[in-house]
Amino acid sequence: MRSRIVGLLALVSLSFSLVALGCASSQPTGTNDGGCGGDACGGDACGGETGGDKLEERFAKNWDVAKTLKGDPEAGRKFFYEKTYGNLMTCASCHSMEKGDTMTADAGDHQRAAISVYGARWRTNIKNTGSHNATLGGDVCVPYWMGGPEEGAEPQDLANLDAFLKASSGDKDHATAVNIDWKARSYTIPETLTGGDPERGKKMALKYCGTCHEVDGVAPLVDVDERDLHGGGIPADRLGRIAARIKDSGQKNNEYMPGFSDQRMPEKDLLDLLAWFEKK
Ligand code: HEC
Numbered sequence: 720m721r722s723r724i725v726g727l728l729a730l731v732s733l734s735f736s737l738v739a740l741g742c743a744s745s746q747p748t749g750t751n752d753g754g755c756g757g758d759a760c761g762g763d764a765c766g767g768e769t770g771g772d773k774l775e776e777r778f779a780k781n782w783d784v785a786k787t788l789k790g791d792p793e794a795g796r797k798f799f800y801e802k803t804y805g806n807l808m809t810c811a812s813c814h815s816m817e818k819g820d821t822m823t824a825d826a827g828d829h830q831r832a833a834i835s836v837y838g839a840r841w842r843t844n845i846k847n848t849g850s851h852n853a854t855l856g857g858d859v860c861v862p863y864w865m866g867g868p869e870e871g872a873e874p875q876d877l878a879n880l881d882a883f884l885k886a887s888s889g890d891k892d893h894a895t896a897v898n899i900d901w902k903a904r905s906y907t908i909p910e911t912l913t914g915g916d917p918e919r920g921k922k923m924a925l926k927y928c929g930t931c932h933e934v935d936g937v938a939p940l941v942d943v944d945e946r947d948l949h950g951g952g953i954p955a956d957r958l959g960r961i962a963a964r965i966k967d968s969g970q971k972n973n974e975y976m977p978g979f980s981d982q983r984m985p986e987k988d989l990l991d992l993l994a995w996f997e998k999k
C-alpha cells in the first residue's frame with residue numbers, strides 16, 4: 720500500500736500543477752498540502768509539460784466522456800458529501816463548500832485538512848476556465864486519498880460533480896476568492912511542544928480533528944472509522960509523534976490523513992491541542 724501511495728504522490732503533485740496551468744497565467748503553480756510539500760516530489764519534478772501529458776493519459780479518458788454527458792447538480796452534491804471508495808472518507812471530510820469560506824478558514828465549526836473548495840485557487844476565474852479544474856482536482860483526490868480506482872471517478876460522477884461545482888460556486892467575483900500563495904506554505908513543528916492551554920486545546924481538537932475522529936465522546940462529522948481521540952494519556956516525550964502526524968505534508972507518518980499547513984493551523988492552536996493530549 721505504501722509504495723502505491725508514494726507513487727501516486729508524484730502524480731498528484733503533477734496533476735495539481737496542471738490544475739493551476741489550466742487557469743489564467745497570473746495563477747501560481749506550486750506546492751500544496753496534498754503533494755509537493757512531501758519529499759517524494761521536489762522542485763522541478765512538480766510541474767512542466769511532461770506532468771501534464773502524464774495527467775492527460777491518466778484522467779483525460781474519463782473527463783472526455785464526462786464532457787459529453789449531462790451533469791445533475793443534485794447527484795453531484797450527493798457525490799461530494801456521501802460518496803466513498805476504499806475507505807470512509809468523502810470529499811466533505813477534507814473540503815468544505817460553504818459561501819462564508821475563506822482561503823484559510825472554513826465558515827462552519829470544522830477546519831478541514833485541505834483548503835475549502837469554495838476558496839480554491841481557481842475561483843477568481845472560474846467563469847473563464849470552467850470548473851473542470853475542480854473536477855480534475857477532485858478526481859486526483861479519489862485515488863490518492865479515498866482509496867478509489869487509479870483512473871479516478873466514473874465519467875457520470877465527474878459530470879455530476881462538475882454540475883454541482885458550477886451551480887454552487889460559479890460566481891466570478893466571490894468576496895474571498897484571493898489566490899493562495901502556494902509557495903509560502905509551510906509545515907513547522909515547533910522545538911518546544913509543551914506549555915499550551917489544554918482547555919482551549921480540547922476546542923482545537925473538536926475544530927481540527929472532529930471531522931474524522933471522535934473527540935472525547937463527541938461523534939465525528941464524517942465517520943472514517945479511525946482511532947477515537949481522548950484528552951490526556953500521552954507522555955510529553957511522545958507529543959512529537961502526534962505533532963509529526965498533524966504537520967505531515969507528505970504522508971510519511973500517515974497514509975490517508977492529510978497534513979495541516981501552518982497557514983491552516985497556527986502554532987498556538989497546535990501547542991494547545993498537544994497540551995490537551997498530554998498526560999498530566
Ligand atoms: C483526505 C482528504 C481529501 C479528500 C477526501 C479529498 N481531498 Fe481534495 N484535496 C486534499 C488536499 C490535501 C488537497 C491539496 C490542496 C491544499 O493544499 O489544501 C486537495 C486538493 C483539491 C483540489 C484542488 C484545489 C486547488 O485550489 O488547487 C480540488 C478541486 C479538490 N481537492 C476537490 C476534491 C473533491 C471534489 C473530492 C471528492 C471527490 C476531494 N477533493 C477529496 C484533500 C482531500
Ligand code: HEC
Binds near residue numbers: 931932965975
Ligand atoms: C480528513 C480526515 C482526518 C482528519 C481531519 C484528521 N485525521 Fe487523524 N487520521 C485519519 C485517518 C484516515 C487515519 C488513519 C491512519 C492513516 O492516515 O494512515 C488517522 C490517524 C490518526 C492518528 C494515528 C492513529 C494510530 O493509531 O496510529 C492520530 C494520532 C491522529 N489521526 C490524530 C489526529 C489529530 C490530532 C487530528 C486533528 C489535528 C486529526 N487526526 C485529523 C483521518 C483524519
